[in-house]
Amino acid sequence: MNIRTLCIHGAVDKTQNTGAVVPPVYQTATFSHPGVGQTLGYDYTRLQNPTREFLENIITNLEHGRETMAFSSGMAAVSNFMELFEPGDELIACEDLYGGSIRLFENISQKNGVVIRYAKTWDLEDVSGKITKRTKAVFVETPTNPMMHVTDIAAVAELIKGKNILLAVDNTFLTPYFQQPLLLGADVVIHSGTKYLGGHNDTLAGFLVAKGQLVADRLRFIYKTVGAVLSPFDSFLIARGIKTLAVRMDKQSESAAILAEWLLGREKIKKVHFVGLPDHPDIEVTKRQSSGFGSMISFEADSEQTVFQILERLKLVQFAESLGGVDSLITYPLTQTHADVARRQNEKNGITDRLLRLSVGLEDVDDIIADFTQALE
Numbered sequence: 001m002n003i004r005t006l007c008i009h010g011a012v013d014k015t016q017n018t019g020a021v022v023p024p025v026y027q028t029a030t031f032s033h034p035g036v037g038q039t040l041g042y043d044y045t046r047l048q049n050p051t052r053e054f055l056e057n058i059i060t061n062l063e064h065g066r067e068t069m070a071f072s073s074g075m076a077a078v079s080n081f082m083e084l085f086e087p088g089d090e091l092i093a094c095e096d097l098y099g100g101s102i103r104l105f106e107n108i109s110q111k112n113g114v115v116i117r118y119a120k121t122w123d124l125e126d127v128s129g130k131i132t133k134r135t136k137a138v139f140v141e142t143p144t145n146p147m148m149h150v151t152d153i154a155a156v157a158e159l160i161k162g163k164n165i166l167l168a169v170d171n172t173f174l175t176p177y178f179q180q181p182l183l184l185g186a187d188v189v190i191h192s193g194t195k196y197l198g199g200h201n202d203t204l205a206g207f208l209v210a211k212g213q214l215v216a217d218r219l220r221f222i223y224k225t226v227g228a229v230l231s232p233f234d235s236f237l238i239a240r241g242i243k244t245l246a247v248r249m250d251k252q253s254e255s256a257a258i259l260a261e262w263l264l265g266r267e268k269i270k271k272v273h274f275v276g277l278p279d280h281p282d283i284e285v286t287k288r289q290s291s292g293f294g295s296m297i298s299f300e301a302d303s304e305q306t307v308f309q310i311l312e313r314l315k316l317v318q319f320a321e322s323l324g325g326v327d328s329l330i331t332y333p334l335t336q337t338h339a340d341v342a343r344r345q346n347e348k349n350g351i352t353d354r355l356l357r358l359s360v361g362l363e364d365v366d367d368i369i370a371d372f373t374q375a376l377e
């Protein structure tokens with residue numbers, strides 16, 4: 001089935017035969033049993049819930065995985081993944097990463113004895129140089145947040161093949177509509193479902209998708225034990241959002257490509273990072289492993305003053321921390337998504353006081369351009 005159809009008919013609601021086109025929200029914490037040692041398939045909503053299971057099955061089918069777990073946020077999903085590791089285990093993490101993941105690694109994972117080694121995962125030699133006997137996983141975000149570096153997923157998978165190292169890919173920016181990491185050799189896919197999957201800036205969610213049953217079972221055990229699960233109603237909202245994923249991704253990425261070119265021509269904008277630009281250093285990898293460019297752009301203004309001017313003057317595009325929804329949002333990574341990352345580390349990665357990140361929404365692109373035109377005047 002084509003992925004456009006899968007977004008709408010990605011799973012079957014196994015629980016009812018009323019003919020309802022949209023499965024009901026099972027707003028229940030618990031389920032009764034017909035007798036001792038008997039179950040109707042559901043016991044307690046922290047373990048399973050039909051509405052959440054319906055959503056999980058959609059994601060499994062879109063990502064070509066074995067099993068999906070739906071979490072109360074993207075960070076809950078990343079935290080659950082990190083519980084796979086023990087003191088002394090090493091994880092190689094992409095150097096340019098969502099700030100919340102870095103905060104987790106630096107403050108919680110390290111405290112728990114997991115050693116984090118940062119690498120430019122878009123540079124195979126750097127990854128290779130960081131592998132030791134204790135390496136248990138490589139954690140990649142591609143494209144990265146916010147600098148838009150692209151990692152060759154298949155090449156990293158090949159590099160660690162046979163070494164008993166898991167490859168986890170945060171697929172938040174492109175979603176399975178544009179990129180399917182498990183088919184490229186990854187073992188686990190991570191999502192902030194808050195972003196494109198939900199698509200409406202109204203619900204927090206996160207996902208882990210496992211390719212193999214062994215990893216799925218380990219993650220599921222942690223999942224039901226820790227309990228950061230997605231509520232039935234939020235599961236319903238994300239499943240509803242996914243119905244329009246294909247059209248949203250197509251239109252938003254089309255607008256982003258137009259906007260990236262337009263920004264390039266502005267005097268006060270010095271650099272534009274968008275994976276679809278012909279001179280993006282990783283354009284060939286992107287074309288090989290993704291079927292679209294997404295709608296995330298970051299750009300560097302000529303001064304901090306211009307950054308403040310843009311943020312204060314934009315009217316349609318809202319100054320807010322998130323991405324992937326139908327409303328265009330602009331973020332100042334230095335004071336928002338990456339505020340807890342050491343200033344020196346941010347500077348090294350290009351996250352300066354002149355960098356802005358833009359999530360292009362579904363508004364008409366001419367209106368977005370008009371908004372930036374008046375903001376830059």
Ligand SMILES: Cc1ncc(COP(=O)(O)O)c(C=O)c1O
Nearest residue numbers: 073074075098145172192194205
């Ligand atoms: C790439 C990426 N991964 C994970 C997360 C965390 O997701 P959440 O905010 O849903 O916890 C974010 C949030 O911005 C993100 O951008």
